Amino acid sequence: MRSDRARLLSTILTSAILPLALLTAVMLSLGFLTANVFAHVWPFNVEVGVVRAFVALRTREWNRISDLVSQIAYYAGLIIAWAVAGGIMRIVYHRWRETLFLAAAVLSQAVVYFITSRVIIRVRPAAPKLDHFNPMRSFPSGHVAAGLALYGGIAVVLTMHSEKKWRAVLWWALGLSVPIAVGLSRFYRGMHYPSDVAGGFIIGFGSLWIVYRAMLKPAKQRGSVAS
Numbered sequence: 001m002r003s004d005r006a007r008l009l010s011t012i013l014t015s016a017i018l019p020l021a022l023l024t025a026v027m028l029s030l031g032f033l034t035a036n037v038f039a040h041v042w043p044f045n046v047e048v049g050v051v052r053a054f055v056a057l058r059t060r061e062w063n064r065i066s067d068l069v070s071q072i073a074y075y076a077g078l079i080i081a082w083a084v085a086g087g088i089m090r091i092v093y094h095r096w097r098e099t100l101f102l103a104a105a106v107l108s109q110a111v112v113y114f115i116t117s118r119v120i121i122r123v124r125p126a127a128p129k130l131d132h133f134n135p136m137r138s139f140p141s142g143h144v145a146a147g148l149a150l151y152g153g154i155a156v157v158l159t160m161h162s163e164k165k166w167r168a169v170l171w172w173a174l175g176l177s178v179p180i181a182v183g184l185s186r187f188y189r190g191m192h193y194p195s196d197v198a199g200g201f202i203i204g205f206g207s208l209w210i211v212y213r214a215m216l217k218p219a220k221q222r223g224s225v226a227s
Contacts, residue, residue, distance in 0.1 A: 015214040016108075023206040024112045027199065031120030031139045034195050047193040051125040054187040063130060066185040070131070073147030073182045078106060085154050098157045101215045102150060109149040109207035113142045116203070127190040140199025141192045144183045148204025151178040156212055179204060 038044045071077045086099035122138040155175025159168040183197040192200075 016210060019210040019213075020108055020112060020207070023203070023210065024115050026206075027112060027116040027140065027203060028119055030199060030202070031116055031122070034199070035120055035122040035139055044193075044195060047195060048125050048127070050194055051127050051187050051190060051192075054184070055127045055190050057188065062188065066188045067130070069181050069185040070143055070189065072178065073143040073150075078146055078150055081150055081154075082106065085150075089157060093161070097215065101157065101211060102153045104215060105149040105153040105208050105211045106146060108211055109145045109203050110142075112203050112207060113140065113145050113200075116140060116199075117142065122196075125190055125193055129191060130189040131191055133191065138192055139196045140203055141183065141186055141196045142200065143186055144179050144192075144197050144200025145203040145207075147179040147182045148176075148201060149207050151175045152204060152208050153211075156208060156216070160216060 034044065072081065082102055086102055089098040089102075090096060117137045117140065120139050121136050124133075124135050124138040152175045155171040158171040162168045162171065179201065183192075183200070186192040186197060187194070
C-alpha cells in the first residue's frame with residue numbers, strides 16, 4: 001500500500017507538478033523580459049499602436065459582441081462550457097477521465113497565470129478600457145489562457161477519439177477559434193498587448209500538453225475504455 005502511494009506521488013510529481021513549475025518559471029522569465037528588458041524594443045514598442053488601432057474600430061454593437069466573446073473565457077462561461085462538454089463526454093465515453101482532464105487543464109493554467117500575473121508588474125495599454133480589472137496585471141492574458149485550456153482541451157479529447165484526420169483538423173480549427181477570438185476581443189477592449197495574448201497562448205498550450213501527458217496519453221497508449 002505504501003509503495004503504491006509512493007509510486008502515485010512520484011508519478012504526479014514528475015508528470016504534472018514539476019512540469020507546471022517549469023512552465024511557471026518560463027512565464028516569469030518571459031514576463032520580466034517583456035515588461036522590463038524589451039519594453040522599448042521592436043516589436044514591443046509598437047504594441048500600444050496595435051491596441052489603439054483596435055480601439056479605433058469601436059462601435060456599440062462590437063462592444064457588446066466583444067464582451068460576449070470575452071465572457072465565454074471568464075468564470076461563468078468556463079463553468080457552463082465545462083459542465084456541458086464534460087457531461088456529454090461522461091455519457092458518450094462512459095468514464096470521467098475526459099471530464100476531469102478538462103477541469104485539470106483549466107485549473108493548471110489558472111495556477112500558472114495566478115503566480116505570473118502577481119509577480120510580473122506590467123501596466124495595461126494606454127487606451128480607453130471597457131473592462132475593470134487590476135491595471136497592473138496586463139501580462140499574461142488570463143482570458144486567453146483559460147479559453148485555450150478549456151476549448152483547446154475539448155479539441156484534444158475529440159481529436160483523440162477521431163478516426164479521420166479531417167475531423168481532427170475541424171476540431172482544432174473550432175477549438176483554436178475561441179481563444180483567437182478572445183485575444184482579439186482583449187485588444188479591442190483595451191485590456192492587453194499582443195505579447196500578453198501570446199503569453200496566454202503559451203500558458204494554455206503548456207498546461208494542455210502537461211495535463212494531456214499526465215492523464216490522457218497513458219490511457220490512450222493502454223487503449224483504456226474505463227476509469
